Amino acid sequence: MSDIIIQNLLSPVVLFFVLGIIAALFKSDLKFPQGLSEGLSIYLLIAIGIKGGIELSHYSIQSVIGPILGALFLGVVIPFITLFIMKWMKMGLDNSIGLAATYGSVSIVTYGAAISFLEENGTAYEGFMNALVVLMESPAILVSLLIFNILQNKKDVVLQSSHSMGFVSSSSNLIDKEVIRESLFGKSVLLLLGSLIIGLALGESAVPMIKPLFIDLYSSVLILFLLNMGLIAGERLPEVKKHGMKLVLFGLLTPLLFGTLGVVVGSVVGLSLGGMTLLGVLAGSASYIAAPAALKSSVPKANPSIYLGLALGITFPFNLIIGIPVFHQIASWLA
Structure with a gap:
């Protein structure tokens, strides 16, 4: 286990991420232009999506239905577990929903780093795993917001119990249309899907055109992206400290809990060692693109420094450095 962690720590992807954190903590003037940062994000989303589509074209629906159901199960269950933990921690409803949506959804960049880790270790994985990234992006966000609106409506019923029309008016729109639009057609989901x-429609015929940019250069562009993510994560770390040690522990321990659950589900649905590792990484990661975009409009009282600060400042670095090799080790035990 220690050898795998050390090997991961010494990979270019992780070292450049650490360099970004150091630059942020020491207030270096190193900054990525907004346009470049956005461009790298778009590149990563397209690369993962189109490669997943090409690989998915090699499989029949019967061979992927089990992993698809497993991924959807995780997207629904993880928000409920998060809310249970938040209730025990006596966290307010808005921030609890913010964390449920964030930790139930996935981190594309953590997944990309996990792919690099598997390739460096010569571990094969199912090509359709990229498709599961798309499937796990939105369900947790929709489930979390549905729970939020149901609980809000219950409050309205209590407050308006003397008015029979109160229930009808408050429950008529459990999830706002704008939330559904953002969850299904936001930048990350739209580009991935x-x-x-x-990729699925074109299959192998697309490889000659996409290979030079989206396959050959993928690892190099990922290094640039993670340097930028290190800068952002370093800036978020001081915000997390303001909210106490309990939340820091949540950001460190829940990835292990959810990631282990993901590996176990991967084993149940018949994934390989690499596939189990990737499903564990997806389950143990936290979204900082799709979920915050939806929460900003639908749960405005949720504090971004909590859900975004934890996801970027604590969970993302933890998974990048420790989580990925740990999930790989757990998967190897089950395999």
Whole structure:
């Protein structure tokens, strides 16, 4: 186990991420232009989506239905577990929902780093795993917001119990149309799903065109992206400290809990060692793109420094340095 962690620590992807954190903590003037940062994000989403679509074209629906159901199960169950933990920690409803959506959804960059880790270790994985990234992006967000609106409506019923029309008016719209639009057609989901469909439709015929940019250069571009993510994570770390040690422990321990659950589910649905590792990484990661975008409009009272600060400042570095090799080790035990 220690050898795997050390090997991961010494990979270029992790070292450049650490360099970014150091630069942020020591207030270096190193900054990525906004346009470049956005461009790297778009590149990563398209690369993962289109490669997943091409690989998915090699499989029949019967061979992927089990992993798809497993991924959807995780997307629904993890928000409920998070809310249970938050209730025990006596966290307010808005921030609890913020964390449930964030930790139930996935981190594309953590997944990308996990792929690099598996390739460096010569571990094969199912090509359709990229498709599961798309499937796990939105369900947790929708489930979390549905729970939020149901609980809000219950409050309205209590407050308006003397008015029979109160229940009808408050429950008529459990999830706002704008929330559904953002969850299904926001940048990350749209690019992932769109690229996946394009890759699936074109299959191997697309490889000669996409290989030079989206396959050969993927690892190098990922290094640039993670340097930028290190800068952002380093800036978020001081915010997390303000909210106490309990939340810091949540950001460190829940990835292990959810990631282990993901590996176990991967084993149940018949994934390989690499596939189990990746499903564990997806389950143990936290979203900082899709979930915050939906929460900003639908749960405005949720504090971004809590859900975004934890996801970027604590969980993302933890998974990148320790979580990925740990999930790989757990998967190897089960395999």
